[in-house]
Amino acid sequence: MMREYKRYDEYKDSGVEWIGTIPNEWDVERFRTLTKNIQNGKWGEEAQNNSDDIYCVRVADYNREKNIVEDQEFTIRNLDKSSREELLLEKDDLLLEKSGGGDKQPVGFVAQYKSEKPAIYANFMAKIEPRKEYIKTDYLKYVNVSVYQKREILKVINQTTGIQNLDTKRYLEIECPLPSKSEQQKIASYLDQKTTEIDKIINKKEKLIDNLEKYKKSVITEAVTKGKLGDKYLSEDGELVDEIEMKDSGVEWIGEIPEYSDVIPFKRISIITSAKRIHEKDYRDKGIPFYRSKEVARLSKRLKAEARNYISKEHFNKIKNRYGIPEKGDILITSIGTIGQVWVCDGRDFYYKDGNITQIILESNNYINSKFIKYCFDSNLIKKQYKKMSAGSTLQALTIEKIKELIIIQSNKKITSIA
Numbered sequence: 001m002m003r004e005y006k007r008y009d010e011y012k013d014s015g016v017e018w019i020g021t022i023p024n025e026w027d028v029e030r031f032r033t034l035t036k037n038i039q040n041g042k043w044g045e046e047a048q049n050n051s052d053d054i055y056c057v058r059v060a061d062y063n064r065e066k067n068i069v070e071d072q073e074f075t076i077r078n079l080d081k082s083s084r085e086e087l088l089l090e091k092d093d094l095l096l097e098k099s100g101g102g103d104k105q106p107v108g109f110v111a112q113y114k115s116e117k118p119a120i121y122a123n124f125m126a127k128i129e130p131r132k133e134y135i136k137t138d139y140l141k142y143v144n145v146s147v148y149q150k151r152e153i154l155k156v157i158n159q160t161t162g163i164q165n166l167d168t169k170r171y172l173e174i175e176c177p178l179p180s181k182s183e184q185q186k187i188a189s190y191l192d193q194k195t196t197e198i199d200k201i202i203n204k205k206e207k208l209i210d211n212l213e214k215y216k217k218s219v220i221t222e223a224v225t226k227g228k229l230g231d232k233y234l235s236e237d238g239e240l241v242d243e244i245e246m247k248d249s250g251v252e253w254i255g256e257i258p259e260y261s262d263v264i265p266f267k268r269i270s271i272i273t274s275a276k277r278i279h280e281k282d283y284r285d286k287g288i289p290f291y292r293s294k295e296v297a298r299l300s301k302r303l304k305a306e307a308r309n310y311i312s313k314e315h316f317n318k319i320k321n322r323y324g325i326p327e328k329g330d331i332l333i334t335s336i337g338t339i340g341q342v343w344v345c346d347g348r349d350f351y352y353k354d355g356n357i358t359q360i361i362l363e364s365n366n367y368i369n370s371k372f373i374k375y376c377f378d379s380n381l382i383k384k385q386y387k388k389m390s391a392g393s394t395l396q397a398l399t400i401e402k403i404k405e406l407i408i409i410q411s412n413k414k415i416t417s418i419a
Contacts, residue, residue, distance in 0.1 A: 008023035008024070008025070009024075010023070010024040011023055011024065012024050014026075014028050014175075014177065015028065016028055016175045018147075018150045018152045019175070019176070019177055022177050023179070025179070025180070026177055026178060026179045026183075027177075027178045028175050028176070028177060028178065029134070029175065029176065029178045030172065030173055030174065030175050030176075031171060031172045031173070031174050031175075031176065032172035032173065033131070033134065034130060034131055034134050034135045034140065034176070034178070035128060035129065035130060035131065035172060036129045036130060036131045037127075037129040038096070038126045038127070038128055038129070038168055038172075039086055039087065039126060039127045039129065040098070040123065040125075040126045041087060041120065041121035041122050041123050041124070041125045041126060041127070042079060042083065042084070042087060042120065042122070042123055043056065043077060043122050043123045044056060044077035044078050044079035044084075044120070045077065045078040045079070046077070046078060047076040047077060047078050048078045050078070051081075052078050052079060052080050052081065053076050053077070053078050054076070054077065054078070054079060054084065054118065054119065054120055055074035055075070055076060055077075055117050055118065055119035055120070056074060056075050056076070056077040056079075056119060056120050056121065056122055057069055057074055057089065057095065057113070057119050057120070057121040057122065057125070058074075058075060058121075058122045058124075058125075059097050059100060059109075059122070059124055059125060061074060062095075062097070062109065062111045063111070064105075064109065064111075065199070065202075066195070066199065067109075067110065067111050067112060067141060067145055068111055068112050068113075068114045069095060069111050069112070069113045069114060069115065070114055070115065071114065071115040071116070071117065072115070074115075074117065074119055077120070079120060084120050087120040087121060087127070088118060088119070088120060089113050089115075089118070089119045089120065089121060089127070090113070091113060091114060091115065091116055092112055092113065092114070092137055092138070093112070093113045093127055093128075093137075094110055094111075094112055094113075094127065094128040094130070094137060094140065094141055094144070095110065095111050095112075095113060095121055095125050095126070095127060095128075096108070096109075096110050096125060096126045096127070096128050096144075096166070096171075097109045097110075097124065097125055097166070098124055098125060098126050098165065098166045098168070099123075099124040099163065099164065099165050099166070100124050100163065100164065101157075101163075101164040102162075102164065106148075106151075106153060106154060106157060106164055107153075107157060107164045107165065107166045108147070108148055108153035108156070108157065108166050108171070109148055110128070110141060110144035110145070110148070112137075112138075112141050126168070128140070128144075134178070134181075135178065135181075135184065136181060136184040136185055136188060138184075138185075138188035138189075138192070139184035139185070139187060139188045141188075142187070142188060142191050143176045143177070146176075147174060147176070152174060153166075153171075155170070156170035156171045156173075156174065216378075217378065217379060217380050217383075218380070220375050220378050220379040221379040221380040221381055223375070223379075224372070224375055224376050224379050224381055224408070224409060225249075225254060225257060225379070225381055225409050226246075226256070226257060226258065227244065227258045227261070227411065233258070234258075234411075236258075236259075236260040244258050244259065245258070245259035246258060246259060247259050249263050249409075250263060251263060251407070253384060254381070254409075257409055258411065260411060261409050261410060261411045262409070262410045263407050263408075263409060263410075264407060264408065264410045265404060265405055265406065265407050266360070266403055266404055266405070266406050266407075266408065267404035267405070269362060269363055269368055269408075269410070270360045270361055270362050270363055271360075271361040271363070272358060272359070272360055272361075272400050272403050272404055273358075273359050273361065273400070274354045274355065274357065274358055274359060274400065275351060275352050275353065275354040275357065275359070276319055276323055276354065277354050278290060278311060278315075278351065278353070278354070282311055282312075282315055283309045283310065283311065284309075284310045284311060284312050285310065286310050287310040287311055287312045287313055287316070288310055288311050288312070288313060288315075288316040288349050288350060288351060289305075289307035289310060289348075289349075289350040289351075290307055290308075290309040290310055290311050290350070290351055290352070290353070291305065291307060291332075291350055291351070291352045291353065291357070292308065292309075292352070292353045292356060292357075293334040293335075293336065293337060293338070293341075293353070293356045293357060294308075295307060295308075296332050296333075296334050296341060296343050296352070296357055297334055297338060297341040299343040300334075300341040300342050300343045301341075307350075311351060316349065316351060319351060325349075325351060326345045326350070326351075326352070326359055327345065327347070327361075328345055328346060328347035329344065329345065329362070329369075329370045330344075330345045330359055330360065330361050330362075330370070331343070331344055331345070331359065331360040331361075331362070331370050331373055331374065332345065332352060332357050332358070332359055332360075333357065333358045333359075333360065333377065333398060333403070334356065334357060334398075335355075335356060335357060335358045335397060335398040335399065336355065336356050336396070336397050336398075337356075337396065339386060339396055339397070339398045340377055340382065340383060340386060340398060342373070342374045342377040342378070343374075344370040344371060344373075344374055358398065358399075358400060358403060360373065360403070368408075368410060373408070376408045381408065381409070382406060382408070385406050385407065386398050386402065386406065389402050
């Protein structure tokens with residue numbers, strides 16, 4: 001059971017903006033006072049299958065949710081024993097990311113090594129060796145977590161040509177709160193226990209969400225392939241009934257479908273196209289939103305999408321008059337990477353990136369509506385097809401030709417309108 005800790009009697013201004021007030025008994029020190037050494041890593045050579053082969057930890061091995069490097073199958077590199085002695089990791093060592101990163105995930109992240117395996121660490125990283133007479137390793141980890149989460153780390157980063165590099169000298173000038181060593185241990189132990197409890201809750205929620213997602217897909221699949229809504233079926237007249245006549249779909253993995261339904265490919269009910277190329281020189285800071293896959297994926301989840309790029313109103317009108325633009329009810333699908341995210345256009349003015357997004361325009365002479373198509377893509381009916389199409393390919397892509405061959409279950413107007 002978690003012990004309750006009393007609030008300190010008096011607090012004082014730390015004099016450091018990101019820290020704020022601290023208990024009267026605490027001090028403020030710079031990392032350079034609390035750090036004995038920061039040792040840069042080495043990448044070594046390709047594995048040689050000899051005694052100089054050794055595990056090498058990379059930034060990619062970080063568990064960023066838990067701020068640790070868990071035991072796993074690390075990359076094997078080759079580095080002679082004399083060169084790696086000072087790089088050998090011990091359990092609970094702190095590893096600092098020094099190079100790489102980006103705007104959303106800057107460098108400066110610190111993780112604690114939790115494996116028993118003998119290992120070194122890569123050249124984009126450094127090992128922090130604390131002065132143990134001043135500071136506990138576990139407490140220093142959590143201080144670094146705070147520095148990172150408060151974005152204080154951004155002040156000590158140099159960035160050139162898109163690559164971020166941590167300025168070690170400036171990093172060591174960062175100030176942090178310093179309680180007594182006994183208090184440090186209590187704080188670290190409290191945070192270990194509390195974060196473990198929170199992680200367990202998160203894991204349970206994630207499992208629940210995963211199960212609900214699977215259930216949602218099964219419900220949608222039953223509805224769009226068999227007309228089943230809960231414990232009832234939709235009749236040909238659109239009425240809810242206990243039973244309906246079924247027939248073989250002719251597709252093994254689909255099985256039976258309602259007697260009044262047909263299996264048809266997309267090419268029979270729609271025009272499938274993409275955007276005209278927009279060059280970077282045509283981007284503007286404001287104007288008509290220019291959506292990429294990221295924005296379409298957010299819109300598919302009913303989230304707000306802030307466009308990163310825009311095109312001018314004049315350019316937009318030129319495209320509109322010459323080629324046409326997506327209209328209300330048209331369907332956009334993410335087609336590369338995270339494929340199959342579907343957004344039904346709502347009538348707003350926008351344009352989109354060619355290649356990454358595909359547009360479906362439903363033929364006016366059929367009675368399938370756009371929302372029904374979205375549910376088809378959310379179901380296993382479509383997902384199984386494009387996963388099978390992408391099997392064995394290193395790049396997952398849902399091309400126009402592939403979409404043309406995707407099949408759906410066509411029912412009558414009353415059924416599809418219920419979507």
